Amino acid sequence: xxxxxxxxxxxxxxxxxSAVIKCTYSDSASNYFPWYKQELGKRPQLIIDIRSNVGEKxxxxxxxxxxxxxxxxxLHITETQPEDSAVYFCAASGIxxxxxxLQFGAGTQxxxxx
Amino acid sequence: xxxxxxxxxxxxxKRGQNVTFRCDPISEHNRLYWYRQTLGQGPEFLTYFxxxxxxxxxxxxxxxxSAERPKGSFSTLEIQRTEQGDSAMYLCxxxxxxxxxxxxxxxxTRLTVL
Numbered sequence: 001x002x003x004x005x006x007x008x009x010x011x012x013x014x015x016x017x018s019a020v021i022k023c024t025y026s027d028s029a030s031n032y033f034p035w036y037k038q039e040l041g042k043r044p045q046l047i048i049d050i051r052s053n054v055g056e057k058x059x060x061x062x063x064x065x066x067x068x069x070x071x072x073x074x075l076h077i078t079e080t081q082p083e084d085s086a087v088y089f090c091a092a093s094g095i096x097x098x099x100x101x102l103q104f105g106a107g108t109q110x111x112x113x114x
Numbered sequence: 115x116x117x118x119x120x121x122x123x124x125x126x127x128k129r130g131q132n133v134t135f136r137c138d139p140i141s142e143h144n145r146l147y148w149y150r151q152t153l154g155q156g157p158e159f160l161t162y163f164x165x166x167x168x169x170x171x172x173x174x175x176x177x178x179x180s181a182e183r184p185k186g187s188f189s190t191l192e193i194q195r196t197e198q199g200d201s202a203m204y205l206c207x208x209x210x211x212x213x214x215x216x217x218x219x220x221x222x223t224r225l226t227v228l
Contacts, residue, residue: 034217043219043220
């Protein structure tokens with residue numbers, strides 16, 4: 001089955017700097033890669049996703065890149081703000097005509113210091 | 115209906131007791147997923163339904179766990195003869211089979227087994 005590894009486990013950045021989180025996956029059939037943000041005591045919420053036919057996707061300060069050959073994808077947050085502090089999870093899913101289960105990474109605790 | 119809801123939000127039980135959780139997905143969503151999340155980890159897939167059909171169940175899931183979605187709307191997750199290792203946050207998510215693939219998560223049920 002799919003295995004997703006995520007690094008680093010914790011990331012401390014100064015406000016205004018960039019943050020990068022990296023994930024690798026094992027199943028070459030995986031073709032949907034979402035990123036979720038989870039604030040303390042709250043539910044995971046999707047912040048961006050990418051499909052395997054796309055190499056990069058941006059949404060304001062957030063971008064995700066995908067390298068299918070190397071089987072890794074990354075989340076980039078630019079101009080970080082204190083409200084970006086949370087745990088971020090990457091995930092991978094193999095889609096056979098419809099949307100299937102997600103295999104999550106272990107998470108990255110991001111702390112943005114003013 | 116503004117999102118996925120779960121009840122109860124918290125459950126404390128003694129070892130050996132049975133517990134049941136309920137999930138109400140977003141009304142038009144035909145896919146429903148159960149995940150378990152322990153402290154410091156990403157959500158772990160348990161099972162999912164398309165309408166009332168249970169399409170997949172994790173091989174890691176003990177026979178003490180059972181889930182139903184009798185009318186293709188709400189779902190219940192039952193744990194029989196609870197053990198201390200069952201203590202976790204149980205998350206429900208829903209998605210639309212023909213949608214973007216995004217899974218919308220509920221707030222979770224926090225289970226504590228004493």
